[in-house]
Amino acid sequence: MQPAIYLDNSATTPVLPGIAAVMHKMLVENYGNPSSLHGLGIAAEKALAHARRQVAGLIGARPAEIYFTSGGTEANNWAVWGISRARRRQGKHIITTAVEHSSLLAACRRLEAEGYEVTYLPVDSRGVIRPADLEAALREDTILVSVMSVNNETGALQPVGEVARLVHSKSRAVLHVDHIQGYGKIPLNCQKVGIDLLSLSAHKIHGPKGTGALYIKEGLRLEPLLVGGEQEAGRRAGTENTAGIAAFGLAAELAAAHMEERVARMREIKIELATRLLESIPGARINGPPPEEGAPHILNVSFPGVRAEVLVHMLEQRGVYVSTGSACHSRKQEASHVLKALHLERWRLEGAIRISLGALNTPDEVTPAVEAIKECVTELWAL
Ligand SMILES: Cc1ncc(COP(=O)(O)O)c(C=O)c1O
Known part of the structure; x- marks a missing residue:
């Protein structure tokens, strides 16, 4: 055969062999809990800090703006739900597209059941939204616009730069981008483009499953999805998946280098x-x-x-x-x-x-x- x-x-x-080797090392040698005060904890914390720099580098983010999650689904859920709670008083209107990943659409549908209103932008025959439709949909009470950079089924690229310009010039809404299929393939600089929230996932770039990140622009208010411990600067509770995160870091570095x-x-x-x-x-x-x-x-x-x-x-x-x-x-x-x-x-x-x-x-x-x-x-x- x-x-x-x-x-x-x-x-x-x-998972590339060098990336799997990093995971193995984290699991059997550098296995400390990053919250522990002793040397093993400090070594694990250092590995997290290193991964944060590696992941941030590819999207023009500061390391402190990267929050590790259990994958892209959690990042998308967190962005949608977190903004709905943090901006409740500003409005209950969300704009997204008809072609987002199910983890984004299902999070929107759950909010619709709670009385939020969601506009789903249509796409043209290539699968691309029309900026004029977005402009027409933006309202005083729009709190979130969520548009993916690359569609996972068709490979269609959305005009994220134009979307950012419209969102920030015509509304007070927050812009979230699902960049899970674009990371390492389509250059995107959060600061330059004007992105407030951006989802990432390690297993699309030869890293492990069950590891991802949400970029949260410095100063942006976002309600935590998971509560408990003070991990991830108090914004995402739960002992960190240190092996997965260190591997994600290397996968991001290799994606950037190559x-x-x-x-x-x-x-x-x-x-x-x-x-x-x-x-x-x-x-x-x-x-x-x-x-x-x-x-x-x-x-x-x-x-x-x-x-x-x-x-x-x-x-x-x-x-x-x-x-x-x-x-x-x-x-x-x-x-x-x-x-x-x-x-x-x-x-x-x-x-x-x-x-x-x-x-x-x-x-x-x-x-x-x-x-x-x-x-x-x-x-x-x-x-
Ligand atoms: C565009 C997009 N968003 C979100 C996800 C979900 O990411 P994860 O599998 O890490 O939960 C995927 C995975 O297929 C995806 O392709």
Whole structure:
């Protein structure tokens, strides 16, 4: 059997060996509780401080503005819920987009059930919001605008700079950006752009699952989600996941150091994959932005007369791993809310697979991946 070709990096990435080694060391040697006063505690606290600098570096943040969480979901939940509580007296209106990750949308829906009003901005056929829609939606009582930088299903890039300009010039709202798919791929400087809150997750950049961070701009009031101990400057209680955090730090440092070369390679592979799939499979269609326009690592494509979940399993038999839509709801039978927001025809919703790249993919995987997809689609057409 061929070695596996892993093309599901937007679901999660393999932990790089050097990063796993850092985790191991933290678990068995530097295992102190950062709150302990003795040397082991101080060593663990130092590892946290180091990771905070590493994670902050990539987004133009100060280390003190990074708050570690249990992942991207907690960061998104915290941003939405924390602002709803901190700004309760200012208003109860939130603006987000129809294509956010479920961890952001579900947090909004919970607030709607409590009487908050949420505006979901529509997207165009590429999956991108129109700044004019945002401008029209901003109100006196808007407390939060939350827009992702990179969509996890289509790779569409939102105009975050334009969003920030509008939010700050036309309202008193706070701007939150889910940068989980963009971190290490799309440069974004929180200070320069004017971002107040930004979510990150380690496992999309070859770090471990269950570790993430929320950037909170200095001075911004945000109600804590988790209460108890005084960890994370008293804003996020719970003994820190020191191994995960130290590993996240190294993953961020490596992502920063290799960003240019990784992004160039991923984009080359993505464009080659898209070109060859469109050329060799009649009727194949890209969902979302044209390949050269979107994020360098995500390609969403549909094949006529093919059900995505069947194709995913057939490809797995050939050692090629892809996703249907996004991994978070790929076990559900219903079409993804992101692709629905693009108003695609039914066959494209049912047949969409997501191919997503990471730091370990190489151009020589393109030919076997395209051949495998072609074979499977042809087999399905012959049934
Ligand atoms: C855009 C986006 N936001 C949030 C999340 C959730 O992050 P985590 O898996 O760390 O909870 C994901 C993960 O798939 C994502 O892609």
